[in-house]
């Protein structure tokens with residue numbers, strides 16, 4: 453007994469002793485590695501976490517929060533998971549390289565609509581929208597011809613855009629260029645700038661378009677403008693890469709939000725589509741999405757599928773199966789689908805009401821700025837027009853965490869914090885311009 457206690461003591465003592473320093477190998481390169489910068493968005497989320505101010509507010513990350521500020525698991529998603537738990541045919545085997553075929557089919561149906569013949573669409577499951585952008589970027593870099601005289605294929609992404617686009621497409625070996633998207637003098641879409649830049653781009657460039665609820669500006673082209681963009685892209689033989697991360701979040705109706713994407717397909721573009729279920733199904737951490745390529749024939753589809761698999765295999769072999777099984781379970785069942793559409797609408801409605809409330813309360817607390825752009829924008833974010841100095845002041849003085857481009861995630865607002873946020877915004881913008 454004593455011997456055993458002594459052994460236990462010695463063992464515990466060994467664990468708590470300072471460890472012996474290793475001799476450093478002479479060829480170690482590790483000490484030469486510089487500290488990398490924190491991610492622009494996730495770094496702010498870390499600072500929010502470590503902030504001890506009881507009034508702190510996180511309006512940085514694009515993740516939905518309910519009216520009490522909590523993450524929300526959609527009831528339809530919960531029900532799907534309950535069904536999955538009871539289903540004894542479910543297992544944890546590897547998915548195929550291209551993912552769960554039935555899930556991909558239902559996901560593409562959700563994006564392209566019931567009328568679409570999916571027989572010529574190559575589609576694979578992806579690690580959410582980020583992974584889809586990465587597969588699509590590699591696909592373009594490998595197979596789309598470079599415009600004459602260029603040694604890399606240009607991809608034109610909007611300015612501004614979701615920050616990660618830049619790095620993703622650089623990593624794919626594409627030449628990242630920008631097209632004008634937002635006019636900070638009017639706080640609205642810079643349509644003329646967009647058209648001029650797409651005209652100026654070398655014929656055969658890749659054009660990245662946010663299919664709805666543009667991040668971070670919340671400004672989308674009108675349907676007529678989409679039609680004109682489509683005509684121009686055809687004229688220039690550009691390639692279309694749609695990023696769909698917010699289908700359902702713009703209007704609350706996932707069908708309506710797919711209008712631009714479906715218009716381009718109808719107009720005959722061989723679009724590439726990156727689809728994410730992070731936001732609209734609230735499946736952020738499940739990493740569930742698709743990448744698809746609209747081909748002209750089933751033969752083309754088959755060749756493209758084989759190449760997509762060759763891109764995926766050395767990256768991560770095959771995708772995770774839990775999130776995709778949730779989406780599949782919901783979209784396979786009429787009742788759950790109906791409930792899902794209502795859940796999605798509820799999120800979009802709450803965000804829309806926070807948009808209107810923010811402008812209302814800003815007025816109530818004395819702001820005389822024209823904040824009407826906040827209510828005319830759509831989706832998860834308000835692109836307020838605040839300068840980076842104003843954003844810094846909001847963080848340092850009020851512990852309100854947001855990206856330095858003046859973007860506010862409306863999902864982070866609720867009745868408990870909206871007055872505090874509005875007063876703080878009024879304080880940092882009072883007497884200063886919110887347009888440049």
Ligand SMILES: Cc1ncc(COP(=O)(O)O)c(C=O)c1O
Nearest residue numbers: 580581582614667695697728730
């Ligand atoms: C425009 C856009 N595309 C893609 C993504 C990727 O999101 P995820 O990888 O979480 O699906 C985001 C996320 O914020 C986004 O805003």
